[in-house]
Amino acid sequence: MGKIADLTAKFQALLVKINARVASKLDATATAVNSSKLESKSLTEVRALASNDALNQIAIDQSAIVGQYGEIAVFDETGVPMALRGETMMKTINLIASDSELNTVKAAMVPFSEVFNKWRRTSHGTSGVFPAIPSELTGWSYDAVSDSVSSTINSSSVIGLMSNDRFEEYILEAILKSTNADDDGVGICLAFAKIGTREHTLIAMVDSGGLSDGGSVPGGNIPKLVIAINYGQGAGQGHQLLASLPLGVGIQGWTGADFSPGVRLLVKRLQTGMFEVTCTKADGSPWPTPVYWTGPIPAIFSGSSAIGFVSYSQAGATWTIQQMPSIKRDIIDIRTMIVTRWNGNAWGIAGSAMDHNVLMPGRLYKDVFGVPYKALYLDHDGTFFELGAPQSISL
Numbered sequence: 001m002g003k004i005a006d007l008t009a010k011f012q013a014l015l016v017k018i019n020a021r022v023a024s025k026l027d028a029t030a031t032a033v034n035s036s037k038l039e040s041k042s043l044t045e046v047r048a049l050a051s052n053d054a055l056n057q058i059a060i061d062q063s064a065i066v067g068q069y070g071e072i073a074v075f076d077e078t079g080v081p082m083a084l085r086g087e088t089m090m091k092t093i094n095l096i097a098s099d100s101e102l103n104t105v106k107a108a109m110v111p112f113s114e115v116f117n118k119w120r121r122t123s124h125g126t127s128g129v130f131p132a133i134p135s136e137l138t139g140w141s142y143d144a145v146s147d148s149v150s151s152t153i154n155s156s157s158v159i160g161l162m163s164n165d166r167f168e169e170y171i172l173e174a175i176l177k178s179t180n181a182d183d184d185g186v187g188i189c190l191a192f193a194k195i196g197t198r199e200h201t202l203i204a205m206v207d208s209g210g211l212s213d214g215g216s217v218p219g220g221n222i223p224k225l226v227i228a229i230n231y232g233q234g235a236g237q238g239h240q241l242l243a244s245l246p247l248g249v250g251i252q253g254w255t256g257a258d259f260s261p262g263v264r265l266l267v268k269r270l271q272t273g274m275f276e277v278t279c280t281k282a283d284g285s286p287w288p289t290p291v292y293w294t295g296p297i298p299a300i301f302s303g304s305s306a307i308g309f310v311s312y313s314q315a316g317a318t319w320t321i322q323q324m325p326s327i328k329r330d331i332i333d334i335r336t337m338i339v340t341r342w343n344g345n346a347w348g349i350a351g352s353a354m355d356h357n358v359l360m361p362g363r364l365y366k367d368v369f370g371v372p373y374k375a376l377y378l379d380h381d382g383t384f385f386e387l388g389a390p391q392s393i394s395l
């Protein structure tokens, strides 16, 4: 057995070692917390310190991710956190196999046969039910010779044809006419959005004296252009008058001298976040009171939205297109797999469809140019797989 002094020395050495170990841990912890940074800070301030730049950036990115109902979130950059945007699950393309088909697609306009057969039909009233009057959804006819649609009924609701494509910016110009002597509404829907069961519109409506600013049909009014949100849906459904602009001519009906040549509407949705509407006589000359309106894109239509044609209590309403926006889908030449792409101003060669920098891999693509409307999957190795020729189900 050793001396007590030896044991005391060893015990002391042990205590010194333990102290050194614990002290080093304490120092490390203290450094990590850096408690001096937290002194006299409120809980909110401490939380703000905890939100470092990366977390803040993610919060900013998340707030910027906006999509449409039914879309999927797609990463459009590699290795970048939250580099997401909303996309439809199947991306539409034009698959062509000849130079003449290429030229056809480049010059394509949306035909009114597509407006009549494929666009969404709406009927808006004050009930808050959509469609307000289901029977009025059929109040349209199509003429193949002139490729035009017209309303066939003196409708009790605001009836419309709304595009399936949505546009971030566009120019739409049309001459509005009616062959019916009534004095009510023919217009253009600047923006359409369906949210839940509700349908929202921003409408430019021309009448020759029959309509009120509030969206009713009192008659005995003055010919004008009305710009309104949810026109005809009543205050309870968010009807909001943005402008009521008299044309400076007398009440007369759509077959009257001032209206029978037609009314020209030029509508622009701009990258600046503004709408512009110019209303003139059919030949482009101004009304006795020149009509122009501009205003910001309402938040409910931000991003992109559909467009459309509307009629209210006016049979025989029709539109002659001067300029019509169309989605400029990528064109893929099946002979070479070269992608022709619209750059906002002109068509140009983008490169090979197998190149990941040209066409996004991991996506489904569907041809909309012609039979058999092939569907393709582009894998991450740059290989296309043909999935078949899916057709819509008709009941």
Ligand SMILES: [Ca+2]
Pocket: 182, 183, 184, 210, 217, 219, 313
């Ligand atoms: Ca009338």
Ligand SMILES: [Ca+2]
Pocket: 154, 155, 182, 183, 184, 210, 217, 312, 313, 314
């Ligand atoms: Ca009427």
